[in-house]
Amino acid sequence: MGIKIGIFVSAIIGLLCAFKIFSYLSVPSYQSIIHINRDHDIKIYRDKFGVPHIQAHSLPDGLYAQGFVQAQDRLWQLHIRKMASQGRLSEVFGERTLKVDQYFRGLDYQDSARRIVNQLSSEGQQLFQAYVDGINKGRSTFTLLPIEFQLTRSNFIEWEIFDVICFIKFMAQTTMNDFHFEMMRSSIQEFDLETIKYLTGIGPDNLFDIETTTINEQELKEQTNLHSDQFHNIKSPSNIQVADLMQSYKFLIDNVIPLSVGSNSWAVHGNFTNTGYPFLASDPHLENGLPSQWYQSSTTFPNGDFVAGGAVVGLPYILSGRTKNMGWGITISYSDSSDLYEEQLKEIDGKMHYLFQDKWYPTKEKVELIHYGDKTYEMTIHRTHHGPILNFYFDDRGTKTIKQLDKTYSLRSLIDIDDIYGPEAMIRFIQGSDLSEQLKHLKKVVYPGLGMIFASQKDVAYMIVGKQVIRSGNPEDYGFIKKGWNGETEWLGFIPENEHPIIINPPKGFVATANNRFFPKNEKYHCNWNINPTGRAHRIYQVLSEIVPNKVSYEQMKQLQLDTVDSYAKQSWPTLKKLIQSQYFKEQIDSWDFNLSKDSKQATLYMLFEHHYSKSFSKLPPRWSQTYNFDSFFFHELTRFKENGAWCLPYTCSQLLNQAVEQAVEQYKSLPKQEWGNNHKKFQGHFTFKDKFFGIFDREIPFGGNRRTPSVSTFDISQFPFRGFAGANYRMLVSMAPGDVGQFIVDGGVSGNPLSEHYDDQLSIYAEGKYIAIELNRVRICEILCNYLSYQIYLFLSYKQHAPLSLNDLNSLNSLQSLQQVCYHLRVTCWNLFICGQCKYLKEPSPQLQDVNYFELFDLPININVETRYLEDKYRSLQLKFHPDRFVTMPTINISYSQEYSAFINEAYSVLKNIHERAEYILSLKGFQIKECSVLLDLEFMEEILELQSQVQRGENISQINQKNNLEIEKMTKQIIQDISNEQYQKAYEIILYLKYRQRLKDQIFIHI
Known part of the structure; x- marks a missing residue:
């Protein structure tokens, strides 16, 4: 044994x-x-x-x-x-x-x-x-x-x-989802054409929440050339016949579209923020998994430029990020950039031909070889003028299984185009010095179809990236599979570059998109005819419209990104309540704020109702309830309830609804734990070995929200408990204020190796709704060395004191010396500059502090722009390291020295955290000492200041004077920042002299107010 x-x-x-x-x-x-x-x-x-x-x-x-x-x-x-x-x-x-x-x-x-x-x-x-x-x-x-x-x-x-x-x-084709919807819509056989359009959201009049568009009616008229009054005058008849639908695609009823992708992004103009500079938020949504879909990094260059943010591995782009001049976020535009055509084929003289407008044309053929093991599969690809003829189609929400098609469909899509400029443009746009220069690169991109949000220090903007297709025929037909042989729904071209959809600084104070409709219905090319609204967009617009007039804070941006309120459910509840018989259900939901937070019990009850009610629509494709198209139909029904809707037969719709309520209540009461986070988990499966090897590569966390909340979680509503398979894999918040950069987080870690400590080390932070700072390399590259050095010295201070140093101690000191040289080379100063290399006691402060400037103390380059969060963290760290309590076991003089060092740290922090004092300090380092009598100031300016001071003393026009003076101070501050950044020190020096008089006037106003 x-x-x-x-x-x-x-x-x-x-x-x-x-x-x-x-x-x-x-x-x-x-x-x-x-x-x-x-x-x-x-x-x-x-x-x-x-x-x-x-x-x-x-x-x-x-x-x-x-x-x-x-x-x-x-x-x-x-x-x-x-x-x-x-x-x-x-x-x-x-x-x-x-x-x-x-x-x-x-x-x-x-x-x-x-x-x-x-x-x-x-x-x-x-x-x-x-x-x-x-x-x-x-x-x-x-x-x-x-x-x-x-x-x-x-x-x-x-x-x-x-x-x-x-x-x-490959990535672009995942954004071209409409051809999957075309196949699904065309598989519905039970109803007349108008009912099918209503069920599947064809055309703006069949959509719920039609008003939430990224570009509103006023902006479409004033900032684009795309407005049209001809919406109600579409004259060409529809080509779609119900008989065609009923004869085709039966085998596709159980089919589903590929995994949904989406995103949220918005930016608030500086006129409407509490800093006076724009804020931007971005959170792209892809399939959950480990490693994360996104990869964080930052790159800095010798001239002070940088680019930081999130990339998709395999692409050389920062797709959502920040440079010195700009922040940006991406979303999928869901513009209709692909079409399925049913083709008629026949063999003529041994070669395949297809029919188009009563003529037969030869297909283009090519042979592809697929190798597996020691075998080779040979496949022949045929092409019509529309595109390749597909032989296979996705099933089971993604790449799990593929079904072979038994009909002939060709696919026309943007990825068929040789986009020569686009790949390079996605790199080049980050190099622009201003917004217009940056956007001009993106106008030439063919694919992918993106809705991009931008923020500079002065502007916010929204732009649709990727070509927008112009088609012939009736827009009502765009959402179905087309007849490839009649030529009635063909591609005519793209929206011209001079009409490319862009809005800059709209009057409402913000730009926002969340995969919702980007145009109102009066857009002349019908580019988003079949795009559905999203509950996420509705909630984001709702919150921004409330907070923007009162100056948005950075914290409010964060709260909105983490928001789990279902505004569609809240909006529909008054109507739904009247139809429900269960008193228990009504009491529970009446007391709910429609926040699907992890600890909400009512959230579980409501989603169980959706779970049972959506399953009762047996005549719809089983997976239709997984799409945003279903949300439009579902909430249309809850707010404009139809008792005898054809989709409910042979029952009445109220019977199905109340049956679903009773089932939900019964199941809810039987749950051992009723909190939403216990019944809804965000599942992070390894992309290759998901649910394999006892799940050792997988992770799962309790999570809030659903697919309609800004903090999104997409799950299969038909499967309980709910397992989120897609969501915000990357979150980013950006401040465009000088010295600020932003924060980001991924739902895993940077490493894809399950054996690495960084495989999932950000997941717990993500789950708590927290972020990590976007660090810039020139500041951070030596921080780990400094911290390591400080830690080693602390060990000596704590444990060695007066004991002789061992051989290991001497080896450690040699290592510290080499690190010290590296840090010195990079112009940063570590704690060891204040520590004696022999006895490990504090050095006398006076001679040491003479050689250390404030920027060196905080491990910062001499720069007018300072990352405030880093400054605060470093300040707390320095105060802790030099606190007198740490030196109580040493000779008394060390306590006195530590107090001097602490005072020096406080003084340095006080100067660096204030933009004006920081500017004066930089100028002093450059040899410009601020002396108000050293430059003769403009006589008119001095007379104006004296007159304003007199008015303030008399209590006249104080409010107007204060407002104008603040604007002048803000203007001067921006000019000083620009001049120092451009090393125009003399100009900055002269402006500061004028600024001081404005600041004194401000102090005087404050006393009288």
Whole structure:
């Protein structure tokens, strides 16, 4: 028995040792600065969450480093995305993914990708080559590939520019959802055409919440050339016949669309914020999973430029982020950029032909080979002028299974176009010096279809990125599968560039989008005819309309991003209440604020009602309830209730509704835990091994919200308990105030390696509704060294005191000395500058403080723009380190010294946190001492100030004087910031002299008020 136990223990120890060794060999080090070299030396520092902060000499160097760190952290994710986007998953997983490969290979965009690679500009080639070179260099740093490669016995294949372009097209096609809806709408056989349009949200008049549009009627008229009064005069007849619907697509009734993607983003103009500068929020929504869909990083350049934010691994873009001049967030526009055409084929002289306007044309043919194991599958792809003829279609909400089509459909979509400029434009736009320069790049992008929100220090803007299709025929037909042979619903072109939809600084004070309709119905090209409203947009607009007039704070932006109020449910409750018989249900919901917070019990009851009620519509496609289209129909019904709706037969709709209520109440009362967070979880499954290996790669957390709340969670309403499969995987908040940057968070971590400490270390922070700071490299690159150094010295102070130093102590001091040199080289100052290298006591402050400026004390570069949150954190840290209580065991003089150091820290903090004092201090460092008598000021200005002071003393026009004076101070402040940033110190010096008189006037006004 003892021998068996010994063998078992030895086996466990062996496994643990193997695990440790594997972790060591397959997880990159996060503990030091990495130096890599392309054209110049590139430094990469990792913060405590493993987020990379890159110091690069140029944009190509920055992209090289971005590829490098993505490979370090997400090598398996890079590999799978490359293989999936090219229809090559079977090379990794064998025959079980063959149909997935057939589907993606059948989209036939690889030839277009090759043409794009060959036609990129020389600069574009350089940028993309730098990114893929970085990926391949990052792969070379692995001693052992991550565990997924071992489990699948696969090898990493080096990246090329072609792989990036393929992945861009792959991501773009996930935003082109309408052709999936076309197939689903066309599968409904039970009703007449008008009922089908009502059920599926065809046309603005069949939609709930038609007023919530990103661009309202006034803005459409005043800021675009897209307004039309012809909405009610559509003359061309519809081509859709109910008989056609009833004869077709029966096998598709159970089919569903790919996993929903979405996003929220909004920005508030500086005139309506409490800082006077814009705020921006962004949270893109993709499928939940580990590793996270998003990857955080920051890159800084020698001229002070930077780019920071979230990227999708496999793309060289920061898709939602911040530069020195701008912040931006992305959403999916859901513009109708794809169409399915049913084609008629026949073989003529041994070659396949298709019918178009009474003539037969030969299809274009090509053969594709798909390799799996030692086998090869040969597939022939046919194309009409519409696009590739599809052979396979997604089933089961994503890539789980693929069904073969038994009819002939061709797909026309934007990804068929050779978008030569777009890939490069998505990199170039971040380099613009102002908003107009930045937006001009994006006007040329063909795909993906995005709704982008922007904020600079002066402006906020909304722009639809990607081409908007103009079609012939009746817009009522756009939402169904088209007849490919009659030529009546063809693509005519795109909205002209001079009519590209952009709004800047609208009067309402904000711009916002959440995958909702972007135009009101009077838009002349009918580009968003079939786009449905979203409850998220309704709630965001509702809250912003309430808070914007009263000056929005940064905290309010955060609260809205975390908001879990279902405004659609709240709006429909008064009508619904009248129809419900259950007194218990009515009492419970009456006492509810419609907030689906994790601890809300009524949220569980209400969602159980939706769960049962949506399942009662048996004549609708089973998965229709998973779409935003269903929300429009569902809440239409709750607010304009139809007792005898055809979708309820053979029952009345009130019978089904009350039956659902009773079922919900019964189930709710039986639950051991009724809180919403106990019955609704955000599921983070490993993308490859979800629900495998006892779930060791998966995570799950209690979560609030639903698909209609700003803090979104999308789940299958037909399955209880509810398991969120999509949501906000990345959240970002940006402040455009000088010195501020922002915060972000992902729903996992930066690493894709389950053995890494950074695989899920942000998930718990995310679950608490918290964020981490967007750090900039030049400040942060040495902080870990300084903190390490301080910690080591603290150990000496605490434990060594008067004891002699051992050999290990001396080795430690040598290490500290080398770190000290690194920090000195980077012009930052650590705590050890104030500590004696021999006795470890505090040095006498006077001589030490003479050589340390305030910026060095706080590990900051000399810059007018200071990150205020970092300044506050550093201040608290310094105060703690030099607090007199830490030196009570040392000679008394150390306490006195610590008090002097604390006073110096307080003085430095007081100066740096105030923009005007900070400006004066920088000028003093540059040799400009502020002396009011040193420059002769403008006589008219002095006379004006004296007159205003006299009026204030007499109590005349104080309010008007105060308002005008504050505006002048704000104007001067902005000019001082600009001048110091541009090293125009003399100009800034002169403005400060004038500013001081304005500040004195302000103080005088304050006394009289």
